[in-house]
Amino acid sequence: MKNPYLPELARIINFRDETPDTRTFEIEPISNDEIRGMPGQFVEVMVFGYGEAPFSISGIRNHPIELTVRRIGTVTNALFKLSQGDIVGVRGPFGRGWPLEKLFNKNILIIAGGIGLAPLRPLIHFIINNRYRFGNVDLLYGARTPELLLYKDELERWSREINVHLTVDKPEPEWRGRVGVVTILFDEIDIDPSSTIALQCGPPIMMHFVTRKLRELGFSDNNIYLSLERLMKCGMGMCGKCTVSGTYVCLNGPVFQCREIRGFIERVPEIGE
Amino acid sequence: MSISGVKLLRSYLITKSNLYELLERISERNKLYAPLRHGDQVVLDLAKSINDILIDYIGHSTLPLKKILIPPREILYEYWIEKKSVTINDNLDKIASERIVIFGIRACDIKSIEILDKVFLREFHDPYYKKRRENTVIIGLTCVSPDKNCFCYFTRSGPEITSGYDLLLTKINEHYLVDVGSEKGESIIISNKELFSDATPESLEVKARIVKETIIKIKDKNDLPFFNEVYDQLVKRFDSREWKEISSLCLSCGKCNFVCPTCTCFDIIDEFDPIRNRGKRIRVWDSCHFLSFTRVASGEIFRKDRSSRIKQRIYHKIVYSVNDIGTISCTGCGRCIEVCPVGIDIREIVRNLAR
Structure with a gap:
């Protein structure tokens, strides 16, 4: 069985700024596996060198999932410094979403x-x-x-x-x-x-x-x-x-x-x- | 021996000198943890010499069994970053495949394993815990000399225990009665047959008498309700004014969490070496008494009030655990009482609230 503490490596495919402190990232596993999230579920994102934090999934229409992140702490500040093609780790999705x-x-x-x-x-x-x-x-x-x-x-x-x-x-x-x-x-x-x-x-x-x-x-x-x-x-x-x-x-x-x-x-x- | 598929687990006798011989043999092929003397404390630690092992000691070790199955600080994985790639090394592979034998723990700690299993091996399996757990043999030692803060009788987790161990030793005069609790335990007997003799009916009677005497010792020091029967009263008194009073003493130091055999909450922290571009994710014990325990990214802290934090621990043990895993999670070891710098006593809290 896969170790659920280990993140899957994923690439930042794209991102766009929503507000001065909020950015939506498109993230896709490098294995090309799909992250099959349901509306309301969350993932844990590992920014290597900084740490891990939970984020709700903000988009699941396309192959990459989308995460809308507000720059607020160590992990999110580090995430905002990454660019297209950079690697993060993803665990999940976790939890129970909207009914x-x-x-x-x-x-x-x-x-x-x-x-x-x-x-x-x-x-x-x-x-x-x-x-x-x-x-x-x-x-x-x-x-x-x-x-x-x-x-x-x-x-x-x-x-x-x-x-x-x-x-x-x-x-x-x-x-x-x-x-x-x-x-x-x-x-x-x-x-x-x-x-x-x-x-x-x-x-x-x-x-x-x-x-x-x-x-x-x-x-x-x-x-x-x-x-x-x-x-x-x-x-x-x-x-x-x-x-x-x-x-x-x-x-x-x-x-x-x-x-x-x-x-x-x-x-x-x-x-x- | 097997009757209609039910395996009858037998009992044996072993002399003290044969017990030392058994431990000697075990230590040659296993990591043997046992109660050892450290200043005025009894600590559960790796036995370097069999002669250091305490067989007759009062109460229990300072830190419980969890320190072996979920170490206070444990590297989950290491990684290094190279240009546009990251390599992850799972530390699970490094958890020694060598077998662990834990000798001499009491019913309060044996009972805790059942609770740890329910937390770490349910919807998700914690692979680090699982690997250690599978590699671990438990040889318990029935408590005949409870400490002043022991109250396992009232949490129904001791002094007698009938499951959760591989072998259970009870001192009977000059011998030790050995109860077998699992096939792992049975196989220890089989491969060291010459050290054991069959248990006599008298030895079983003596054990029953000793357990009764120990219960009396615990009852003499404690006038308590059974902790698994106070659920409703505690629920009703969640907003009781007494909590303010109780928590006005608390320093939020977290010692009670760290010594508790069933406090399993943890944090995961990061260490990074920016020169070599290598990092570690490390699991460390955490405490629900710490203000930061519930702090989320927005800065919100959900248990700001000290009383809400002390309640978290008490209600977790007696109410939330029942909802979550079907059993109370206090095993009556009394360690939290021993270490509390201001004398907060879970027995008093429960006694008062259950009234």
Whole structure:
């Protein structure tokens, strides 16, 4: 059996800047094996000489997988110094992604904050590619500034297939859209909580308020899903760093049904009452 | 001996001098770890001389068995970078194929193996752990002199243990009763037949009596609920105000984690030599009491409050483990009590919360 601690060597095929501090990398194993990720799963990327960090998969349409990375620590700073053709290591994919089978024939409400749109992007691609299998689809997306919105050109294209609602905390002069936290966008949508599944990813404080709002609107905890960010060091349910109330986020998450989280005895800030 | 497919594991007797002879033979072909005297401590370490091995000692070794199966610091792999390529060398290949024999551990440590197995050999198999585990023979030694902090009776992990070992020795007067727990154990007996005699019915009775006496010794020092029966009470008291009080003492030093036979959380760190372009990924023990334990890239720390960290360890042992692997993961060894610099005592915590 393959040693799951050893990364597979992979090449950076391409990259593009999304924002001043965020970049999307296309990565492909040099063995030409496919990394078969599902929307919402994550991989561990080893930047040789620096270390390893978990990243959610932000694109699985093509042969190379895509990872949208914010430059924030040692590993990501080192990753940003690499160029086309450079080698990294990849382990995974790991974890449980978005519950695709529960979404068919439902209305979909996606709520994202900042870099939190990255793990939702493969789901949005999946929905758009199978558009007839879903009812109304709304995306509520907020970023700190217009400049920090991810996938700007795609947002435009997505808006032809799904309803895209945007807001920023701090507008720039040319910004014509909404200003404020992502929950203000709820006034733009008309949803039936009983036939809608809500899926969210963003900073804990955002998810906290979004979850609260969803419950106010009458959403049951069964129809709310969240992707939790925790320190998934090994990715395999051993190192213990990602556990929440004893549950391994790397094995049983990162996507959880709100009801599962509600059953935890340890407080989870993302749904805190 | 086999009756309808069930192998009956037998018991034998061995004299003290034959036991030393057995250990001598074992040490010739294996890495033999045993309890040794180190200052005022008993340490589990490589026995250089058979005469150094402690056979009658109080309590247990300072560090538990996990230090052998998951070393405090272990290189997982090494790599070097050349121009546009990277070569990886798995350190698994270097884990000696020589066999390890661990002699003289108590029920509390034998029980821990069952828990370690459930963590390291489930959905994913940890190959480093697995290789060592497969190469390891366990020869336990029944505890007859529990230390002042021992409470294995209340975690139902001792002083008697009936599985998890290959051989289990119990001192019976001038002999040692040898219980066989596995085929590996049986094969040790077979290849050293002349050192053993068959167990007598009296010796089995003496063992039963000794175990009873040891339980009484533990009960005399402890007035505790059974730790596998306090799940509901602990769940109910997760937000109890008492936690503030308990955690106000805690220094978050992590000693309790490091000496615990079932605290397995680890970090993986990197070492890199920029001149030779070589690096190592190294697994090191970690502690859920450290503030950095839950820190993610964005800087968020999910257990900022000291009480949330002390609760993490206690609830892991008594509640989360039951959910996760079906058993509590405290084996009652009392090491965390011994080493705590401020006197935090898991027995008191559980006793109070279970009330």
